[in-house]
Amino acid sequence: MATLKVPACVPSVQEDVEQLHKAFEGWGANEDMIISILAHRDAAHRNAIREVYYECYGEGLLKVLEKELHSDFERAVLLWTLEPCERDAYLANEATKKWTSSNQVLMEIACTRSPQQLILVREAYHDRFKRSIEEDVAYHTKGDCRKLLVPLVSTYRYPGIEADLMLAKAEAKILHKKIGSAEFCDDEVIRIITTRSKAQVNATLNMYRNEYGHELVKDLEGRSDDDFVSLLIGTIECLACPEKYFEKVLRNGIHKLGTDEWALTRVITTRAEIDLAIIKDEYLRRNSVMLEYAIAKETSGHFGKMLLALLGHEEAKKN
Amino acid sequence: MATLKVPACVPSVQEDVEQLHKAFEGWGANEDMIISILAHRDAAHRNAIREVYYECYGEGLLKVLEKELHSDFERAVLLWTLEPCERDAYLANEATKKWTSSNQVLMEIACTRSPQQLILVREAYHDRFKRSIEEDVAYHTKGDCRKLLVPLVSTYRYPGIEADLMLAKAEAKILHKKIGSAEFCDDEVIRIITTRSKAQVNATLNMYRNEYGHELVKDLEGRSDDDFVSLLIGTIECLACPEKYFEKVLRNGIHKLGTDEWALTRVITTRAEIDLAIIKDEYLRRNSVMLEYAIAKETSGHFGKMLLALLGHEEAKKN
Structure with a gap:
């Protein structure tokens, strides 16, 4: 369930392009107009705007936005304006x-996108960076994290909902044994987590709970504070229940000493057209406060306005 | 350069379907007619034949072929009739x-198909087997071979022809060091071989030869007779020069005590529409005998006829 709000009667692409061009005229951009247009158009429409903008003015919209906007607001608008697969590749x-390395972001993209979407991301990565995503991940990571991340970004999981319960039982047993002996990065653990379909991984996690009386993630938590174990926990959370994982990223981003604007921007721009409404519900349940209000409190200016618009709640600021 | 010979004036799909249906009538199939049709139609046309056949007779063409044909001829016709991505998935x-496990076949498919073709194979694998190829490979292989094969079948290499020569020099040095100390399955060796684009791998192999005076493959040969090293050698051969690799597979398949019909069938059906003409040239250069004559000598009956038809040399048998 998306939060993106598109008006019942969307202006033509040409009209939007002209309005955007006007918004860049004179001293300083008209940020409100930019938000009122871009934050209320779906991916296909935004893409058409980029094409027509280039045809009309001979300059890429992204280039202009980069020139006219600044700081967190610039980043939010740019990320949002990109096509989903381009954005993920970026x-x-x-x-x-x-300087911006993050195993978590790589894992998040690999585990929360659909297998088909991940292929599009890998194509977009080729087009933009002239290398493959697994090539860069393998080159820039090392040790146990590399051993998990490279297969995660390379896998093309079977997308079906079938699950083999006998297999789930056998693999739950393997996971239990390996976690019990603290072999967190064992080849078999990596194999199960990185190659099985999401439905099969979930069946295995359910079987684990049935057989051993508690969640697999609980058996990992507190066992080690190294990066690999946190990454493995995140991986399992993303595969099992991405909404809860994203709620946690937002919660940590908001409660952090000095809000983590990058995390808020990333989650909101990547989920607004997918499942941000469900993430909002999760947030409310877990924090007893609406996500919009938390964001309104922690952010300011046009950056805050942009995020709230994508959350489908333009007016939160005023309440 | 393909060897497939399609007539200048191809009959309509409907005509082909009716002729094939006739070929299955009565006692025993008319194998010559089956060859004269299927072995002279391109992938798109064969696919159209399958669709129309099913519409007309309510039975899949593959099912009928399976029922009517036998042994090596059956396998050759079935593999050929499949779409390229379905065939590779199969x-x-x-x-x-x-009972039919083969690390070499997995490596060959992963390394000699284009990155885009490999994605189609992986989709076809989902559709047909309800699992992912990397899932089955990871489950059914182990040890060092698994460590190489899983990334090979998972990778989506950048397809561009650009190569970074500084990087090639640095990675040639890494490979030289690791091979020198017999660390054939080192993480860095696997990373370079499985993630870099084919153009980049080739640049690295050239740099290796320039810097160290001999081919990397020569440094591997004779160092160990374990399965992993042979697989690594095959991988490098497939990435560097697939035609030479396929020539070798055919040569070994022909010279083997008791011809290896599966190898001949696999190479000829998978390459006839791609580069079999180049492989034939390689074969002649290396063996001083034409591939058609070698095949005609080693095979018999309709199986031989089918392979020769795909080699574009129907008459070799008679000469």
Whole structure:
């Protein structure tokens, strides 16, 4: 369930392009107009706007946005304006770079997108960076994290909902044994987590709970504070229940000393057209406060307005 | 360069379907007619024949072929009739099964198909087997071979022809060091071989030869007779020069005590529409005998006729 709000009667692409061009005229951009247009158009329409903008003015919309906008607001608008697969490719590439490296972002993209979407991301990565995503991930990571991340970004999981319960039981047993002996990065653990379909992984996690009386993630928590174990926990959370995982990312991003704007921007721009409404429900249940209000409190200016618009709640600021 | 010979004026799909249906009438099939039709139609046309056949007679063409034909001829016609991506999915699945397992076939498919073709194979694998190819490969292989094969079948290499020569030099050095110390299955060796684009791998192999005075493959040969090293050698051969690799497979298949019909069938059906003409040239250069004559000598009956038809040399038998 998306939160994106598109008006009942969407203006033509040409009209939007002209309005955007006007928004860039004179001293400083008209940020409100930019939000009122871009934050209320779906991916296909935004893409058409980019094409027509280029045809009309001979300059890429993204280039203009980059020039006219600044800081967190710029990042939010740029990420949002990109096509979903381009955006993921951009985020993944950033996550392999020295100063912005993030195993979590790589894992999040690999585990929460559909298998088909992940193929589109890998194509977009080729087109933009002239390398493959697994090539960059393998080159820029090392040790246990590499052993998990490379197959995660390379896998093309079977998307069906069938699950083999006998297999789930056998593999739950393997996982229980390996976790029990603290062999968290064992080849078999990696194999099960990185190659099985999401439905099969979930069946295995359910079987684990049935057979051993508690969740697999609970058996991992507190066992080690190394990066690999946190990454493995995140992986399992993303595969089992992405909404809960994203709720946690938002919660940590909001409660962090000095809000984590990048995390908020990433989750909101990547989920607004997918399942942000469910993530909002999760947030309310877990924090007893609406996500919109939490975001309104922690952010300011046009950056806050942009996020709230994508959350489908433009007015939260005023309440 | 393909060897497939399609007549200048191809009969309509409907005509072909009716002729094939006639070929199945009465006692025993008319094998010559089946060859004269199927072995002279391209993949799109064969696919159309399958569709129309099913519409007309309510039975799949593959099912009928399976029922009417036998042994090596049956296998050759069936494999040929499949769409290329279906055929590769079928061969890959067979290669993960106990009695027909073959690391070489898996490696060959992963390394000699284009990255885009490999994605189609992986989709076809989902559709047919309700699992992913990497899932089955990871489950059915182990040890060092698994460590190489799983990334090989999972990778989506960048298809561009650009190569970074500085990087090639650095990675040639890594490979030289690891091979020198017999760390053939080192993480860095696997990373370079499984994630870099084919153009980049080739640049690295060239740099290796320039810097160290001999081919990387020569440094591997004779170092160990274990399965992993042979698989690694095959991988490098497939990435560097698939035609030479396929020539070798055919040569071994022909010279083997008791011809290896499966190898001949696999190479000829999978390459006839791609580069079999180049493989034929390679074969002649290396063996001083034409591939058609070698095949005619080693095979018999309709099986031989089918392979020769796909080689574009129906008459070799008679000469």
